[in-house]
Amino acid sequence: AERAGGTVEIHSRPGLGATIRMRFPVMCDAPEQPSIVAGLQVEDGRLAAVVRGHLESRGVHMDGDATLDDVDLLVVDAGRVVPCGAQRWMTIHPPGRLVVLGMPAAAEQKRFLELGVTVITDINDISALERGLDAAIAHQQKEHQHG
Numbered sequence: 001a002e003r004a005g006g007t008v009e010i011h012s013r014p015g016l017g018a019t020i021r022m023r024f025p026v027m028c029d030a031p032e033q034p035s036i037v038a039g040l041q042v043e044d045g046r047l048a049a050v051v052r053g054h055l056e057s058r059g060v061h062m063d064g065d066a067t068l069d070d071v072d073l074l075v076v077d078a079g080r081v082v083p084c085g086a087q088r089w090m091t092i093h094p095p096g097r098l099v100v101l102g103m104p105a106a107a108e109q110k111r112f113l114e115l116g117v118t119v120i121t122d123i124n125d126i127s128a129l130e131r132g133l134d135a136a137i138a139h140q141q142k143e144h145q146h147g
Contacts, residue, residue: 004024006022008021035059037066037072038062039066051129073098076101086112098118099120
């Protein structure tokens with residue numbers, strides 16, 4: 001309650017029970033930012049859940065039915081994307097909106113980095129994963145502000 005700027009009051013009387021009063025400041029609705037729609041093509045269910053949870057906690061809408069051309073942000077396993085496929089996706093979307101998870105072959109990784117794709121090689125490094133996803137979200141939000 002305190003972190004949200006509120007207070008908690010507890011009044012207790014033996015035999016009569018307790019009254020707990022929580023007060024929070026009234027929040028005005030923030031101006032609605034354009035919603036980001038993300039596609040997720042990750043085989044590992046645990047990793048997919050971590051990515052989905054992180055993106056949704058940042059206000060990103062996950063749409064499993066959207067086509068690749070309809071999503072704003074794409075997160076994909078390294079084994080499921082090749083540089084030519086990434087390059088095709090980037091004819092419609094900026095490279096900062098593509099996040100590749102895992103260890104691609106050395107030549108592919110070099111090409112992804114040349115294209116400006118975010119590559120997160122250690123999928124067990126949650127901090128690196130979150131930083132890469134946040135960078136892609138920030139890139140998307142900058143595009144909306146400038147677009």
